[in-house]
Amino acid sequence: MLLITARPEFKPDWRYPQFVQVNLDRLSRRERQAMVEQITGGKALPDFVLDTIVARTDGVPLFVEELTKTVLEGNSWRDAGTHYELEGPFQGVAIPDSLQGSLLARLDRLEPSAKEIAQIGAAIGREFDRDLVRSVARCDEDALEAGLEQLVDAEILQPVRPSVMSGTAYAFRHALIQDAAYQSLLLARRRQYHARIAEVLTAEYPEMIAGQPEIVAQHLTAADQVMQAIDAWHGAGESAIRRGAYSEAHVHLDRGLELIKRLPGDEQARSKRALPILLVRGRVEIKKTMAKSAATYREVADIARRNGQAGELAVAAIGFASAEQLATMSPTPESITLVEEAMAANADAAPALRCRLISALGRALLLNGVFDRAAAVTRQARTMAEALGDQRSLHDVMASEILMLPPPLAAEFEERRRHIRQFCRLSESEGDLLDAMYASVVGCHRSLEMGDLESFAESLPRIEEMAKITNAESDRWMLLCLQAMSATLHGNYALAERRAGEAAAVISEASFTPALGIYGMQMFTIRREQGRLKEMAPVVKRFVTEHSEESMWRPGFMLIASDLGFVVEARRQFETLAESDFALPVDAKRSITLSYIAEACADLGDALRAEKLYELLWPHRDTAILAPPTTVCVGAAAHYLGLLAGTIGEWEKAVAHFEAAQAMNEKMKAWPRLANTRLAYARMLLARGRNEDRLRASELRSMAVAAAERMGMKSIIQRNAQLDSGS
Known part of the structure; x- marks a missing residue:
């Protein structure tokens, strides 16, 4: 159990369910x-x-x-x-009429040397080390011992657990006693003590300060040594990022930026001084408030451009491209333009920096749909990274490569696994939890894409561990979404809905633009299997209207219309999509969008369009279909190829696909998808109409219905009944 005391003005933002707040009232x-x-x-x-x-x-x-x-x-x-x-x-x-007066009166009755020790201790903090006080006060051992003894006898101080510094530590009996001792100091003496404390800590306790650099930063700030304090807060922010303490890092960096406002000189000089801290803050904001990160990097780029700081412009461009990808999932050409500008400004820069810029350009090009050039640029970056032997550069290259990898064939699965493992090892070795979390989540996605449930499940504890360390909204959101996806995959809809709701609660649309849409898609998947699609129809229709540029929502609405028997509306939506010959964006949402259209096509019995859709889905034949980044998995792509092959009348192909889909869904323990595949397979066999097909179809239907009844999948039960009625 952890017990924390705080004053009334403290407002915790913790969301842990086991957290209990107890308010202590005044004594009667x-x-x-x-x-x-x-x-x-x-x-x-x-x-x-x-x-x-x-x-x-x-x-x-x-x-x-x-x-x-x-x-x-x-x-x-x-x-x-x-x-x-x-x-x-x-x-x-x-x-005295006030507590402050009472405490000051007690301090004034002390010997001057004892009072000075109390004041130095108060400047250090509520708890302080004996040897640190001696070094700051520059007093001999006897005087120190006598002063501490008097303070203990007066019940101002009390000995506490051994100190990590010298083995002996003292603490004020109450925070208000410390406050009184501190307030008794004149401002000049107070600053003198803080400067001396920072000096002693840096010189005599380097190991402790390496782990807690913010302590020195606090003392330098209180000493009004502004320039040194700015550097110290910058260092404290970077230290916190390495530990994954993003909220803490944000506070430290903001303290440094606030101090910069106090510097003399013009605004340009202050902006230049703020650049290194803003660059670090942009990285923190990718985790903490993603939507702000791109704006921060854009600000840094503007400052660097005005001041001719090519190196800072490069780091800002790399950060901006990453922020656009992670914060919006819809990068703009601005990222390409900015990276290319930084490359031109850094034509003679160190090869490692050039390599990182080329990698960033490759990723920006890929996410903006410029595929051929993205591939060529990324190959160039890999050649450079391998020649340099630079791990950071190689990590950036692999971060781009893993996004542009095509769906693997079964024969390529082992090579793909090696690629994922290498990327995750590189990310962990860099010691940055931001990179490690990203790699683990991408690794989860890519593993499940191959039907590798074991690797997917093995990654979840590490992701949960990192989310607990960082306590970042985005990390908790990703963890909860992965848990919701896993629960949906296995048919535990109550848990899936709970985790999806918790994920939606921890992150706002202002922080992460696609958050609401992802929650909608999770609930669409759950409600569809539960036979409760009517509840989702108004929501999805609104998304179709408000987000017409989103290629995924129209097929979702079309699927609702088809499932609910609104054939005319389903056909209308289907024809709208078919007008472009299903020219969907080649992005991470492409495969799940195609799966939605394939289902509607099969329901509508459109054999002509089924041929085109079959062709588009064929590259995914050995993989599972997932919605990015951690949204849902709708099972084996072979299921949807089976639907299309059956619609065309290619019976043998349909049988092969449905058999493959059964095997993959069973391997993934994707029990709802397995039940869906069995029912669709049975429907195809009945449509083929061979004598031996009826017995096999009956077996498949029985297994599908039994599973549906266990999991509460009314949709399957309803569709099975429709087979009996001939509708």
């Missing part, structure tokens, strides 16, 4: 009286003294404790056994 009058009695050892104070303490402490426990001790220390008392009696006039006016 009776609780205040009981606390005073505990501090006095059970001996009662005079009623008017007790009433004064109770009235002025306002239910704050530390205030009760401090004022009681002030009263005991500031007056003469006689121990009367069960109670205390005053031996002189009560010094009521000596009791």
Whole structure:
């Protein structure tokens, strides 16, 4: 169990289901009286003294404790056994009216050397190391020991667990005591202490500061050493990124950018100083708020262009191309233009940088549909990367290559697996969780495409581990989407719907533009199998209207119309798609879009169009059909080829495809897809009409219906009933 205390103004944004917030109210009058009695050892104070303490402490426990001790220390008392009696006039006016005043009064009663130790400790933090205080104060061992002893006796400090620095550490008994000691420092002395603390930490504790560079950054900021603090916050941000702490990195980098605004000089000089930090922040934003990342890289490119900083322009161009791909999944020609501009500005740059730019250009060209040039450019980048022996360059090349790989044939599966494993190893070896997460997710997708459920399942724990480390919205979203996809694949629709809903809740459309569409597609798949497509019809129709440029939504609406028996509407949508001879974009959504059209074509019995669709789907014959990036898997492509072959009347081809689809779906434990394949296979056999086909069709239908009943797939039960009715 982890217990965290915080002040009321702290508003956590954690979404963990096991997180419980408990609000601690002020102490009641009776609780205040009981606390005073505990501090006095059970001996009662005079009623008017007790009433004064109770009235002025306002239910704050530390205030009760401090004022009681002030009263005991500031007056003469006689121990009367069960109670205390005053031996002189009560010094009521000596009791401060505020907690701050009470704490300052106690500090002022200390020896000057002890008070200085408390002030230095307060500048370090709530908890501090003994040897660090000695180095900052430049005091001898005896003076330090005496001061610490007095502070412990006064119950200002208390020894705590051994320090990682020297083995001895102390902590203020309460954060407000630390605040009081810190506030007692004049500004000049406060800055002096912070500068000295930063100096000592850097010189004497390099290993600790390497892991927590933000500590030095905080002290340099408090010391008003702005230039050094900017560099320190930059370093802290990069350190946090290496650990996968993206939210933390974003905060550190913003602290550095805020300090840059305080620098003297003109805006151009400040912009130039901000460039390195903005470049790092752009990378953080790919994870944290994806939609902002492209804007940040665009800003960096503008600054670099004005200042003639070719290297920074190159890094901005590479980052912009990556941000466009990951944040929108719909890159624009701007990424091509920017990378080409950076290449021209870096004609004489180091070969490794040139290689990374060429890789980025290849990816931008690919995602904008310029396939031949993309392939040529990427081949050039690979040749350079291999000649250089540079791992970062090779990683970037493989990141482009893995996107442009065509659907593999069964004979190519092992080579494809080697490629995926090498890409994942390279990404892990770079030590950047952003690259490692991307590679793992792409590896999951490509593994399942080959029907390799084992590799897909083996990747999920690593992705979950990274998502927990980074706690980034995008990583949690990808994990939940993969879990939803897995649950849908196996027919666990309750879990699939829950995970899809959780994914939609952790990421906003503002952060990741396609988020809503992906959730819609997940629910479309689930509701279709459940026989509840009527619920989705209005939503999908709206997407068709509002996102007419999206090639996937019209086939989805067409499929709904076909499944619900609206043949005229299904035919109308189908004809609209057929007008272009099914000239769909060659992108990651192409295969699933073709699968939707193939199903509608088979339902409509359009043998002429089935031939064209068969030709378009043929390259996918040995693979499964997935929607990117982590959306749904609709089973073996052979299923859809079987539907089309049956529609054409190519019975032997249809049998071969349906047999292959059964094998792959069973291997993937894609039980809903296996049930669908069996029912479609049975329908094809009945259409062929041979005597021996009826028995086989009956067996297939029985298996399909039994599976559907187990998984709650009303769609299969309804379609099976339609076979009996002849509709």
